[in-house]
Amino acid sequence: MPIDKTAKIWMDGKLVDWDDARIHVLTHTLHYGSGVFEGIRAYHTPEGPAVFRLTDHIRRLLQSAKMLMIESPFSVEQLVEATKETVRVNNIEACYIRPLIYLGYGEMGLNPLPCTVNVSIAVWPWGTYLGEEGIRHGVRMKVSSWRRMDPNVNPVAAKGTGIYINSSLAKVEALHAGYDEAILLNTHGFIAECTGENVFVVKEGALITPPLSSGALEGITRDSVMTIARDLGYEVREENLLRTDLYGAEEAFLTGTAAEIVPMRSVDDREIGEPGEITRKIQEIYFATVHGEVPQYKEWLEYARE
Secondary structure: OOOOOOOEEEEOOEEHHHHHHOOOOOHHHHHHHEOOOOOOOOOOEOOOOOOOOOOHHHHHHHHHHHHOOOOOOOOOOHHHHHHHHHHHOOOOEEEEEEEEEEOOOOOOOOOOOOOOOEEEEEEEEEEEEEOOOHHOOOEEEEEEEEOOOOOOOOOOOOEEEEHHHHHHHHHHHHHHOOOEEEEEEOOOOEEEEEEEEEEEEEEEEEEOOHHHHHHHOOHHHHHHHHHHHHHHHHOOEEEEOHHHHHHHHEEEEEOOOOEEEEEEEEEEEEOOOOOOOOOHHHHHHHHHHHHHOOOHHHHHHHEOOO
């Protein structure tokens, strides 16, 4: 999706003009992928822009940095406030937020430890990642020939920049084959996740999602959906799933900050059909929550106002 330019980007404690937010071509992370990031959304609410589960996202960002042995020069609290400030200064009601911790210019080679650590936060308006039609009627999925990386090959629990080459390869393969999104299996043949989203299947009225041990990222939208589903009275389980569990699913959907909640209409040309009752109920509550309309989950919203 294209990026719509905003006014300011936060870089290492200062707000700079969008066009001045530059790095050197020999920046370490550009060459070796040793950086970490988050995807976060702020939504329009009657009380102003609200960032969905901001502190949880920033905590995960620093946990990812720790896994890659990158020491952030900023705390959770500092980055939470910097994010709110960046949303405010850009005078934007709803946006996508991209914090990035990366290794800077001055060192080269596979030893990242001497490198400087830099941090940036950018915000811009961003629509639905898989399209409004996808949210309403579902998307066509393909099980990728690319496997999700083993956690002993790369720390897939971290949102590492270089780790997403795996996802990009699967995404391009699916698009070239005429599908909307890809599903990755792990090295044991179980479903891990999509290219940037978690997977949910409805079976006999229960909601099932792969465990984190499958290689699935510990998604914040995933956690929110599990909470909403349990509060609605549905059984929620974490279990290993095969691709055939998707072929025979009563309902299936994917979740993620960028994608939000998107039904799967088909998998490998096996029709699941229009979104079902459970999917629709969870979508309804989720979208009402992020727009400040559900007091039960009010603590998930962190307002950017001063």
